[in-house]
Amino acid sequence: MTVHRPIAADSGAIFPPQAIADFGAAYPDRPASLSHNMAGHPLLTLDALAALAERMPATSVEYNLGKLPLGVQPEDTPSNGLTLGETIRTIESNGSWAVLKNVERDDAYGALLDGALAELASTVQDRTGPMLHREAFIFLSSPGSVTPFHMDPEHNILLQIMGVKTMTVFPARDEDLVPAQKSEDFHGGGHRNLVWQDGFKARGTAFRLEAGDAIHVPVKAPHFVENGPTVSVSLSVTWRSERSVAEGELHSFNALLRKRGLPTGRVSERPERQGLRRFAYRIMRKLGA
Template sequence: MGDPRFFTPEALTTFAGGYPVQPMKLTHGLLAHPLLGLPALQQLARELPADSIEYNPGNLPVGIAPEDVPTPERALEQALEGLESAGVWVVLKRIEQVAAYRDLMESILGDLAHVVQPRTGAMLRQEGFIFISSPGAVTPFHFDPEHNILLQVRGSKTMTVFPGDDEAIFAPHVHEAFHLGQHHRNLPWQEDFAGKGVAITIHPGEAIHVPVKAPHWVQNGDGVSVSLSVTWRSEWSFAEADARAFNHVLRGVGLNPRSPAPYPASNRVKALANRALRRLRG
């Protein structure tokens, strides 16, 4: 391993102790980075294509269907200039489209590669996201297909993380539909889920590792929040997704297939079968 740029040896030891299955708090050294101040992020928002910006009101319930999310009342640029009172959260997506942010993201992920690659393989499809949020804003209950490190740069937020393999929270057909592009990332919320989650609060200089498809929801603290999310896919995560898609095929012919096994199982047989079927279908 080379000298880490953004994580201390202690943080990397913590990461190695739980990757890829455990949510955990880490520490980082990005607080003074000039690319992560609000003026730089306002400029980044101007440079990114429109489809790389997601903009939502912040006063949302934990569980909400995507079609029920209202349109924010202020224009994006006005909201970014008045975050204290705008009541919004904004995501700048795929920041690697801008060279300086790509270099930053790759450097951060480079610190982690010596832990990641022996376990889940090469860090594929590396992407970065920046969340800019008003005080108290809520990101509803959802899950993501990537391995994820969320680094807090300004303000605080609490992420409540749930087990990714608990089928009482979301059933196999929801996994399958998501990987086939038929289900939004948002998940239905039930109050009896609450006791299954682990709440992790992070302040500037702290980060959270979020396992693949671990359901979670987020609430900001009482100040403006800026967070950087660095994500990657792996051969393991792609195999899990392909195995889910193949289960959908099996379910369509009347079978009741077993769900893909959690890490360290590879799910390779079903994954290869789905890839072969996809090739046959062109």
């Protein structure tokens, strides 16, 4: 279970004033280039991250070979044959990709998450309500690694700590990219990876990230990531909102309706306002539907 601490501002600013203004202009629906002051932090070196990974439960880590096609089935993702600690300590040469999940459960890394989100909390509160289910993830990639085309259920800011990568972000709520049934499966526990078609690429916007850069990625905005010629380390700070929770409930409701051969409903751009359908879903769930 995620540990939720009160959001308290730290004495050293993580996001410069211009980054906070740019975030405010884009949140919650548009991607945006930002900047940050976390590059070089001692908790985000390869040695520190290897030590963190080795004390984390196996369910909180994921790693594999990094040179993948943009579209790949989860079961086809190849292992690299190394332990996680070996993967991180030799990531410059082993051709791998790794993610450490829910690092906020470690007190020191939880403080990093709290400090970052404290600086954004007022903007988020005004647009989508309180920050819910706050989490942090750390991504490590060998040179040339690819993170395939996928989507995530959280509001996300990815901070580039080391190296260079390019993230190509696509519009959220485009059913050509993410069909309705894929969203329904996803919110029912399905995998984040999406089916890739070469014609999609023109719809995306490529953001080049160097150490000190960051990007805001809207909820379920499809994206893929291509790493540059050096090791990449990124910190992702995420949260849910009433809007993201409502969207998940409505897709789950549609899945129940579809399963019974009943008409499904539209999930609007403001799903938190679709109170009647959300109430109906909660009743059906309580009844064991």
